[in-house]
Amino acid sequence: MLKGDLIAQREQYLPDMIHGDLDSLRDDVRDYYEARGVPVLRDGDQYSTDFGKCMKKISSRLTSSMVRDVIVLGTLGGRVDQGLGLLNEIYREENRHADLRLWLFSECSLSFILRSKETLLRGLQEDGVFTENVGFLPIYGPAIISTEGLEWDVKEWPTEMNGGQLSTSNHVKANDVRIGTDVPILFTIERAPL
Numbered sequence: 001m002l003k004g005d006l007i008a009q010r011e012q013y014l015p016d017m018i019h020g021d022l023d024s025l026r027d028d029v030r031d032y033y034e035a036r037g038v039p040v041l042r043d044g045d046q047y048s049t050d051f052g053k054c055m056k057k058i059s060s061r062l063t064s065s066m067v068r069d070v071i072v073l074g075t076l077g078g079r080v081d082q083g084l085g086l087l088n089e090i091y092r093e094e095n096r097h098a099d100l101r102l103w104l105f106s107e108c109s110l111s112f113i114l115r116s117k118e119t120l121l122r123g124l125q126e127d128g129v130f131t132e133n134v135g136f137l138p139i140y141g142p143a144i145i146s147t148e149g150l151e152w153d154v155k156e157w158p159t160e161m162n163g164g165q166l167s168t169s170n171h172v173k174a175n176d177v178r179i180g181t182d183v184p185i186l187f188t189i190e191r192a193p194l
Helices: 003-012 027-035 050-061 080-096
Strands: 018-020 040-042 069-073 101-105 109-114 118-121 130-137 143-148 157-159 167-171 177-181 185-191
Touching: 018 050, 027 040, 050 069, 050 080, 080 101, 080 109, 130 177, 143 167
Parallel strands: 018 040, 069 101
Antiparallel strands: 101 109, 109 185, 118 177, 130 167, 130 185, 143 157, 143 177
């Protein structure tokens, strides 16, 4: 992509606001967005992360009639401690707000929480958006999972993070995949290269 194209895209997709403790916000970035009418709001709370501060701000604006899908970009890359902290925060936020769904997009993957029930994921192999690589991670506690549509399907299979067995590096083999779990687990699927 050419530099001019990137500048045009940045102008087209302005955020509704920038919110956090702003300790790493460069002056030139602040000036750029403020000049375009984007509010830059400082929250000095040092007992929460910037993501937590943003979720508090989003939650305060939600009404019962609103769609509650939040796309979080640039996640789960970089520092491991920050990635694990984010996974903790999405679990907390989805438990606070039953209708909220957080979609974590990184350069390489899409991740989200599968809640305790049966879930049907449709069209995973359509349009070449995703590769076949998926994982089901019981990061919120031991789980019993069942799957259909994968290379290595399981039935009432115990899985846990503390030295137990995990379903990572599995492969989607059907357009629709069914997953059952008795407790929330993290689902992740690899994005296809652009």
